[in-house]
Amino acid sequence: MKTIGFIGTGVMGKSMAGHLMKAGHPVHVYTRTKEKASELLDHGAIWADSPKDIAQDCDVIITMVGYPKDVEEVYLGTDGLIEHAKEGSYLIDMTTSSPQLAQKIANTATEKNLTTLDAPVSGGDVGAREAKLSIMVGGDETAFNELLPIFSKMGTNIVYQGKAGSGQHTKMCNQIxxxxGMIGVCEAILYAEKAGLNPETVLKSIESGAAGSWSLSNYAPRMLKGDFAPGFYVKHFIKDMTIALNSAEEMGLMTPGLALAKKLYEELAEMGEENSGTHALYKRLAHQI
Known part of the structure; x- marks a missing residue:
């Protein structure tokens, strides 16, 4: 069993690392706030004091951090993974990050005889907890096939998308x-409430028809319960939409729906909801009525 390093044990990373441990892999973990890794450490994970220590001890290293700047620091910094990883190691970034950064990391890693994959995920906290994530992978196809057994411990829909950066580009399609779609889900629930309908009964009619979506089935019930805990943070979604908008602009692509959503989410963050789940957009739209 390959020794795996896991950097970033937040809402999703904790569950993902846990699945690898249950599969029998020795797992070394690092996160900026050690307390976030306490549950994994209690179950046998090995603590590392830095990404550098992870790099020196592990065959496969997975990162699940916050922002592109964090990815760049972890991979390309003086004490980063590429500088200190063992020759022949596999580095897998599962953060939603910049396609251009993924390409830069891949090129730099190749010079050090390292292999990288960009493999962002979709499915939120539920998908991570149930090991049912969708995983979109870019990079070397041979490496993808070799690491497929590891990916399969964390997800069920695992698709190779192409060269370095392709996984991140695919995730941008997902986020767009x-x-x-989330605007539509929130507006539909608010409309049902305003019309005097029972929103839960309305959901029974629309979630399995043409309007059906993962967001409608999974997030609308949480909205109705007033549960806005993060499966995915508003602040991180704004980050993703910013990356997508920048990439779209570079390609000369107009994305008005994405631009509107980003504007509404930024207003939601200004209301103090940046650490809520993405379905808290309901609050922003309800605030207008």
Missing amino acids: AIAA
Whole structure:
């Protein structure tokens, strides 16, 4: 069993690392706030004091951090993974990050005889907890096939997308679809409430028809319960939409739905909801009525 390093044990990373441990892999973990790794450490994970220590001890290293700047620091910094990883190691970034940064990391890693994959995920806290994530992978196809057994411990829909950066580009497609879709989910629930309908009964009618979506089935019930705990943070979604908008602009692509969603989410963050789940957009739209 390959020794795996896991950097970033937040809402999703903790569950993902836990699945690898249950599969029998020795797992070394590092996160900026050690307390976030306490449950994993209690179950046998090995603590590392830095990414550098992870790099020197592990064959496969997975990162699940916050922002592109964090990815760049972890991979390309003086004490980063590429500088200190053992020759022949596999480095897998599962953060939603910049396609251009993924390409830069891959090129730098190749010079050090290291192999990188960009493999962002979709499915939120539920998908991570149930090991049912969708995983979109870019990079070397041979490496993808070799690491497929590891990916399969964390997800069920695992698709190789192409060269370095392709996984991140695919995740941008995912986030673009979600962004406008979440506006529709929130508006539908608010409309049902305003019309005097029972929203839960309305859901029974629409979630399995043409309007059905993962967001409608999973997030609308949480909205109705007033549960806005994060499966995915508003602040991180704004980050993703910013990356997508920048990439779209570079390609000369107009994305008005994405631009509107980003604007509404930024207003939601200004209301103090940056650490809520993405379905808290309901609050922003309800605030207008």
